[in-house]
Amino acid sequence: MAEQDWRERLRSRGYRLTPQREMVLRAVDELGHATPDEVLGKVREQSSAINISTVYRTLEVLEELGLVRHAHLSDRAPTYHSISDHEHFHLVCRNCQKVVSVDPDVLKPLTDRLEADGFVADVGHLTVFGHCTTCPPTEESS
Amino acid sequence: MAEQDWRERLRSRGYRLTPQREMVLRAVDELGHATPDEVLGKVREQSSAINISTVYRTLEVLEELGLVRHAHLSDRAPTYHSISDHEHFHLVCRNCQKVVSVDPDVLKPLTDRLEADGFVADVGHLTVFGHCTTCPPTEESS
DNA sequence: TTAGTTGCAAATATTTTGCAACCGC
DNA sequence: GCGGTTGCAAAATATTTGCAACTAA
Numbered sequence: 001m002a003e004q005d006w007r008e009r010l011r012s013r014g015y016r017l018t019p020q021r022e023m024v025l026r027a028v029d030e031l032g033h034a035t036p037d038e039v040l041g042k043v044r045e046q047s048s049a050i051n052i053s054t055v056y057r058t059l060e061v062l063e064e065l066g067l068v069r070h071a072h073l074s075d076r077a078p079t080y081h082s083i084s085d086h087e088h089f090h091l092v093c094r095n096c097q098k099v100v101s102v103d104p105d106v107l108k109p110l111t112d113r114l115e116a117d118g119f120v121a122d123v124g125h126l127t128v129f130g131h132c133t134t135c136p137p138t139e140e141s142s
Numbered sequence: 143m144a145e146q147d148w149r150e151r152l153r154s155r156g157y158r159l160t161p162q163r164e165m166v167l168r169a170v171d172e173l174g175h176a177t178p179d180e181v182l183g184k185v186r187e188q189s190s191a192i193n194i195s196t197v198y199r200t201l202e203v204l205e206e207l208g209l210v211r212h213a214h215l216s217d218r219a220p221t222y223h224s225i226s227d228h229e230h231f232h233l234v235c236r237n238c239q240k241v242v243s244v245d246p247d248v249l250k251p252l253t254d255r256l257e258a259d260g261f262v263a264d265v266g267h268l269t270v271f272g273h274c275t276t277c278p279p280t281e282e283s284s
Numbered sequence: 285t286t287a288g289t290t291g292c293a294a295a296t297a298t299t300t301t302g303c304a305a306c307c308g309c
Numbered sequence: 310g311c312g313g314t315t316g317c318a319a320a321a322t323a324t325t326t327g328c329a330a331c332t333a334a
Binding site for chain 1: 312313314315316317
């Protein structure tokens with residue numbers, strides 16, 4: 001997404017352009033996939049201080065504007081990622097914890113089928129848990 | 143799953159058969175999909191008291207034994223369901239909140255493709271968010 | 285008897301909220 | 310200056326853990 005774009009998108013909806021929002025968006029971009037807490041850490045590491053509640057509120061705004069998205073890559077906290085990447089869904093290996101981003105095309109057969117049955121899938125939010133065949137399955141992955 | 147089966151499965155792994163475990167398993171069966179807190183409520187409603195931490199610990203054991211599974215049907219708490227049902231995955235509509243259980247066959251094209259790429263999906267844990275075409279999309283669902 | 289379980293309270297972890305001070309436009 | 314934002318602390322939620330008492334086998 002172009003530099004200009006997100007500034008404009010904030011303004012056009014009556015939101016203000018603040019340094020905190022700029023920092024959070026940059027942090028999400030740089031981190032790839034990050035929890036609110038990790039975003040907080042990244043922002044503090046790079047620049048000035050920012051409060052955790054501001055991070056939560058900012059991520060909410062940015063998601064509403066379609067600038068970031070979140071997915072659940074663990075059974076714990078959600079992770080946010082930038083939309084400047086192409087839309088994608090995630091695979092998470094319960095053995096090696098590796099996260100792989102996959103092109104939505106792979107989902108086409110599924111989404112087509114679901115749509116025929118009256119359901120439009122939110123591909124960007126989807127996370128498929130499982131395990132890599134190169135990872136020996138453990139008790140945990142059962 | 144047969145009555146006998148789960149008792150045996152507990153014992154064979156060195157676990158004890160306690161009234162709490164029996165009550166939790168029954169509650170999950172009867173509730174369909176339920177959060178730990180809802181399971182607590184159901185157990186208390188039907189029989190005697192039980193502690194919330196026991197519910198958490200019991201669900202963990204039951205899941206390890208393959209007697210229940212959990213999925214994330216909201217951005218909040220996980221929901222547990224019995225395995226006496228056939229394996230299935232879930233669709234969740236962000237508009238009407240309706241949860242639909244879907245046969246794994248529908249996922250075949252996807253899982254085959256992923257397996258070809260070296261990833262075995264955990265179908266039972268999968269939840270697809272989106273919206274019913276019969277639900278008018280709202281801001282929330284964007 | 286004895287090792288696994290439970291209840292309870294306290295500790296963690298995560299997210300939300302009220303509100304006064306602050307600042308982008 | 311006005312109204313949206315932020316920081317801070319406290320509240321609300323959700324989950325985990327230590328440990329003594331309890332109990333299934």
